Amino acid sequence: MSITFYGIPNCDTVKKARVWLDSKGLAYAFHDYKKAGADAEKLERWCDEKGWETILNRAGTTFKKLPDDAKAGLDQAKAVALMVEQPSMIKRPVVEYPGGLLVGFKPAEWEIAFGA
Numbered sequence: 001m002s003i004t005f006y007g008i009p010n011c012d013t014v015k016k017a018r019v020w021l022d023s024k025g026l027a028y029a030f031h032d033y034k035k036a037g038a039d040a041e042k043l044e045r046w047c048d049e050k051g052w053e054t055i056l057n058r059a060g061t062t063f064k065k066l067p068d069d070a071k072a073g074l075d076q077a078k079a080v081a082l083m084v085e086q087p088s089m090i091k092r093p094v095v096e097y098p099g100g101l102l103v104g105f106k107p108a109e110w111e112i113a114f115g116a
Contacts, residue, residue, distance in 0.1 A: 002029075003026060003027065004031060004097075005021070005028045005029065005031065006031045006096075007033065007093040008088065008092060009030075009034070013092055013093065013104070014105075017095075017105040020107060026114060043055065043080045043084065046094060047080060050103055052075070052076040052079040052080070055090060055103060056074075056079045056090070057089050057090060060089060062089050063082075063089050091104055092104070
């Protein structure tokens with residue numbers, strides 16, 4: 001199974017999710033947003049599949065520190081532009097696997113997705 005895991009290494013949720021994958025013996029490729037950035041086309045696909053409201057992390061400090069005018073009138077195009085500019089605004093982790101896309105770490109959802 002080909003799994004690609006997107007996140008930031010020092011994020012606590014990312015750490016928990018990686019431990020979970022490791023404990024299940026599931027191999028994955030890790031894409032570090034801080035080093036490799038975020039791809040606009042991939043973000044568009046994720047937003048089309050899950051909704052930009054799910055992909056954009058509005059609860060994080062990076063988003064909260066934005067000026068009000070940057071937060072006003074949010075739509076998918078604006079959300080993708082913000083996430084490309086500052087990948088810390090992408091909900092973490094995002095995991096692509098054959099047959100699906102996981103956003104955030106919910107162990108029960110992951111158990112079903114990976115049959116673990």
